[in-house]
Amino acid sequence: MELLNFERYRLKKNVHSYLQGDLFIAHDVNSGSLHLLDERTFNVLKAIEDLQEVEEKVTSAGINQILRQTRKLALTEEELAEIIEEMEELRQEGTLFSEEAEGITPNYPEKPIVKAICLHVAHDCNLRCEYCFAGTGAFGGSRTLMDLETGKKGIDFVLESSGHRNHCEVDFFGGEPLLNFGVVKALVEYGKKAGSAKNKTIKFTLTTNGVLLNEEIQNYLEEEEISVVLSLDGRPEVHDRMRPYANGRGSYAKITPLIKQFTTKRPESSPYALGTYYYVRGTYTHYNLDFDRDVIHMADLGIKQISVEPVVAGPEDAYAFQEGDIDKIREAYDRLGEELLKRRAQDRNFNFFHFNVALDQGPCLLKRLSGCGAGHEYVAISPEGDLYPCHQFVGQEAYKLGSLYNENPLQLKPEVVKDFRSANVYAKSTCRECWARFACSGGCHAANVASTQKLTEVYTLGCELQKKRLEVALYIKIKESLQNNDRLADVSSPVPEIRC
Amino acid sequence: MAKHIQTIVKANLSATVKTGGCGKCQTSCQSACKTSCTVGNQVCVK
Numbered sequence: 001m002e003l004l005n006f007e008r009y010r011l012k013k014n015v016h017s018y019l020q021g022d023l024f025i026a027h028d029v030n031s032g033s034l035h036l037l038d039e040r041t042f043n044v045l046k047a048i049e050d051l052q053e054v055e056e057k058v059t060s061a062g063i064n065q066i067l068r069q070t071r072k073l074a075l076t077e078e079e080l081a082e083i084i085e086e087m088e089e090l091r092q093e094g095t096l097f098s099e100e101a102e103g104i105t106p107n108y109p110e111k112p113i114v115k116a117i118c119l120h121v122a123h124d125c126n127l128r129c130e131y132c133f134a135g136t137g138a139f140g141g142s143r144t145l146m147d148l149e150t151g152k153k154g155i156d157f158v159l160e161s162s163g164h165r166n167h168c169e170v171d172f173f174g175g176e177p178l179l180n181f182g183v184v185k186a187l188v189e190y191g192k193k194a195g196s197a198k199n200k201t202i203k204f205t206l207t208t209n210g211v212l213l214n215e216e217i218q219n220y221l222e223e224e225e226i227s228v229v230l231s232l233d234g235r236p237e238v239h240d241r242m243r244p245y246a247n248g249r250g251s252y253a254k255i256t257p258l259i260k261q262f263t264t265k266r267p268e269s270s271p272y273a274l275g276t277y278y279y280v281r282g283t284y285t286h287y288n289l290d291f292d293r294d295v296i297h298m299a300d301l302g303i304k305q306i307s308v309e310p311v312v313a314g315p316e317d318a319y320a321f322q323e324g325d326i327d328k329i330r331e332a333y334d335r336l337g338e339e340l341l342k343r344r345a346q347d348r349n350f351n352f353f354h355f356n357v358a359l360d361q362g363p364c365l366l367k368r369l370s371g372c373g374a375g376h377e378y379v380a381i382s383p384e385g386d387l388y389p390c391h392q393f394v395g396q397e398a399y400k401l402g403s404l405y406n407e408n409p410l411q412l413k414p415e416v417v418k419d420f421r422s423a424n425v426y427a428k429s430t431c432r433e434c435w436a437r438f439a440c441s442g443g444c445h446a447a448n449v450a451s452t453q454k455l456t457e458v459y460t461l462g463c464e465l466q467k468k469r470l471e472v473a474l475y476i477k478i479k480e481s482l483q484n485n486d487r488l489a490d491v492s493s494p495v496p497e498i499r500c
Numbered sequence: 501m502a503k504h505i506q507t508i509v510k511a512n513l514s515a516t517v518k519t520g521g522c523g524k525c526q527t528s529c530q531s532a533c534k535t536s537c538t539v540g541n542q543v544c545v546k
Contacts (some may be wrong), residue, residue, distance in 0.1 A: 032511035041504040086505050095507060101514040107521075116527035169527055203526070272543045273526060309531070358543045360511040363528075364520020368513075368539050371530055378527045392531065438513065439540035444530035470540065481508045 004048070004058050004084060004097075011052055015097060016435035017045045020475040021338070026096070027474055029435050032359045033095035036478050041083050043072045106370040106424060111410075112417055114161040116169035116373070118380040118391045119154050119187070121146040122179040126211050127251055129243045131283060131311050131319055133446075137175035139382070139395040145180045146383035151187045153404040154381045159198050161410050168195065171205045173380070173391055178212040188224055205229070209243070210255035210262075218262045225276040230259045233282035234294020234308070241287060242319070260301055269305050271351035272358060279353065281307040285319035289328040292336035299343065299350040307353030310465050312447045321461060330468050337472040341479055354469040355476050357439070368425070371441035375401065375420025376412070387412065389420050392446030420445065423455040430458045440466045522546055 017026040017037065024042035026035040037045070047066035048058050056062055060081075064074045075083070090096035123144050125137030137143065158168045170191060172184050188204055195202045205227040213230070221228055232255065233239040240250025259280060263269075269277040280303045284291035291308055298306050310329070313320035321329075340352055362368075372378060375389030382394050385404035393399040401412040425431045425442045442448075443462050451459035524546060528539045 026505075030514055032509070032513035033507065034509040034511075036506040036508055038504045083504050086502050089502075090505065090507070093510075094512060095510050096505075098514065101517045104517055113523070115523070165523060167524060272541065274543065274545070312531070353541060354538075356541050358541075359509045361543050362513075363525055363539055363542045363544050364516035364522075365513055366517065366521040367525060367528075367542075367544075371539055372528045377523070390529075441528075441530060441539040447531060466540075478508050 004087065004091075006048070006052065006058055006097075009097065009099075010433075011045070011049050011097075013433045013435055014100065015045065016471075017042055017049075018471055020471050021334075021479075023475055023478055025471075025474055025478060027435070028096050028098055029438060030100045031095050031098040032362065032438070033098070034359060034474055034477060035090070035096065036482075040073070040075060040079065041086075043067055043070075044075070044080070044083050046070075047072075101365060104365060104369065105426060106366055106421070108376065108421055109163075111163075112161070112376040112412055113163045113165060114158060114377060114379055114412075115165045115167065116171070116378040117154055117158045118171045118173045118378070119146065119151060120174060120380060120382050120391065120394060121151065121172050121177045121183055121187075122175040123383050124179055125174060125176045125209070126179065126245065127176070127209050127243055128246050129209075131242055131285060131313060131317070133312070133392055134175060134394075139175075141382075141395055143175075144383045146183060146381075148183050148186050150381075150383065150385045150404060151183055152190055153385060153409070155187060155191045155194055155202070157381075157404055157409055158202075159194055159200055162200070166200050168200055168202045169205065169378075170202050171207065173207050176209055176211070177206055178208050178217060181212070181217060185220065188226070203227070207231075209251070210259050211251060213255070213258040213262055215261075218258075218265065221262075222265055227273070227276050228262070228278045230255075230262065230278065230280045231282065232256065232259055232280050232298060232303075233284070234288065234291065235297045238288045238291075238294055239282075242283070242285065256301065260303070263303050263305075267304070271305055271353070271356045277305065279305045279307050281309065281353070283311050284308055285311040285313070286321050286325060287319055289325055290332055291329075292332040292339065295336055295352060296339060299348075304350050305353070306350060310462070312444075312450060312459070312462070314450075326461070326464055329465060333468050333472050337476055341476060344480070345483070355473040357470065357473040357477065359477070365438065368438040368441055370421075370424050372445070374445050375399075376417050379412075389416065390446060392444075393449075419455055427456045428458055430460070430463070434463065434467075436463070436467045436470050439470050516544075520544070520546075 014029050024037040047063045050066045051062050067074050123138050128136045162168050191202045207229045209231045236252040239252040243251050266278050295306055380388045380391040380394050387401040388394045401416050425437050428442050431437045431442045443458050447459040447462050530538050
């Protein structure tokens with residue numbers, strides 16, 4: 001007898017069940033729900049997955065055959081019926097085996113609404129980071145700074161091209177944007193006035209390596225409520241190996257006290273990048289596969305909002321990940337998850353960016369399908385005023401969208417806009433079948449192109465790391481939920497009788 | 501009470517097809533190399 005009707009429903013891509021730490025977890029991809037399973041239920045789900053691989057109907061005999069083949073305990077008819085009944089209840093509720101919304105593709109207006117720009121105010125840098133995608137600041141061109149006129153044109157561009165959107169974003173980027181701090185200040189002042197005249201608000205952010213983050217600049221960033229991302233790779237030897245000055249000397253000793261000083265000014269910074277926030281972010285490479293120790297190092301410095309990302313590199317780079325690294329990286333994420341839980345239980349909380357997942361309060365499905373909006377909602381602007389889909393494409397002529405100095409700067413190159421708009425989750429065959437599709441939105445366009453030369457093919461190593469991070473993030477969510485329930489139970493339980 | 505499955509988060513992502521798409525959320529960055537969240541790490545600001 002068929003137990004559950006799974007006609008045309010592929011379990012593997014729609015319900016991700018896995019073991020993390022001591023928990024058996026099921027993530028219902030289409031609803032975004034999260035369940036904790038007992039081991040038998042987990043085995044049943046996996047058996048159903050296996051049955052679907054050979055396209056067999058889901059019967060109790062089939063499940064038990066798989067369980068025996070995989071050396072798991074077979075279940076009695078009653079046990080199995082009980083598990084299936086619970087699954088069926090959740091299916092009715094829409095939190096397990098939920099269906100994928102059909103025929104959904106992001107619907108864009110004909111004219112792109114660009115609401116965010118990345119202003120490359122400095123194509124120069126005071127560091128020479130080995131892994132820099134920007135060619136140590138110059139983006140393959142000459143070392144140059146953006147002038148005030150171009151910056152103002154950039155702000156005019158986003159205020160105009162954002163149409164009816166009231167909230168715009170301007171990110172000061174480089175190279176190192178603080179090399180052009182005078183222009184940054186003038187542009188913030190200009191942007192606030194120009195935005196106000198159009199009843200719009202501009203949210204300013206700045207990404208810096210911290211070298212020039214003196215007290216005056218720190219205070220300015222505070223007063224102007226500018227969100228900041230600061231670069232630090234972790235332990236001194238790890239940081240200095242990849243982030244030296246031009247003379248080869250490491251930058252850790254200079255920047256760490258400045259970063260510490262600045263982050264203490266923002267104790268309430270949002271882990272979800274809301275309001276005025278900071279993040280200290282690093283990059284890990286083949287050289288520090290135990291990057292969990294670098295995150296912990298930063299946490300020990302008192303930094304609360306931490307992000308560390310895997311390097312994207314060509315195979316010729318010595319620091320690029322190599323075959324066999326992935327298992328070590330997975331183990332590092334496992335260790336980091338456990339350490340984070342341990343510290344939170346001891347009121348020594350910190351946030352690791354990739355472990356923050358707001359399942360029931362996260363973005364809508366349309367946002368998840370379309371991703372970052374590079375090339376049509378967001379553009380990067382070079383010091384010369386040239387427009388590109390994002391900061392990582394700057395200097396790549398094939399992706400140039402236009403120029404602030406064109407007769408009509410709002411007219412973006414239609415074929416590039418179209419290519420980026422169409423590169424959504426459903427345009428990528430790998431993503432369509434992936435359980436993590438709504439969490440990663442098809443990955444980073446630039447990483448995909450660097451790896452596959454196509455916008456619609458994915459950077460598979462990036463996929464594996466994304467999935468691992470999400471697994472640990474969901475695990476942490478469950479662990480914390482269970483701990484909170486325990487605390488509530490402790491509070492609400494009656495005072496025990498004292499018997500003499 | 502369920503004996504085998506404990507629901508930790510009950511969500512209805514598919515329903516946001518009807519309610520979402522306002523575009524008010526902060527721009528995301530999938531490479532996370534900038535001052536933006538990746539989509540998976542964002543919250544809806546609506």
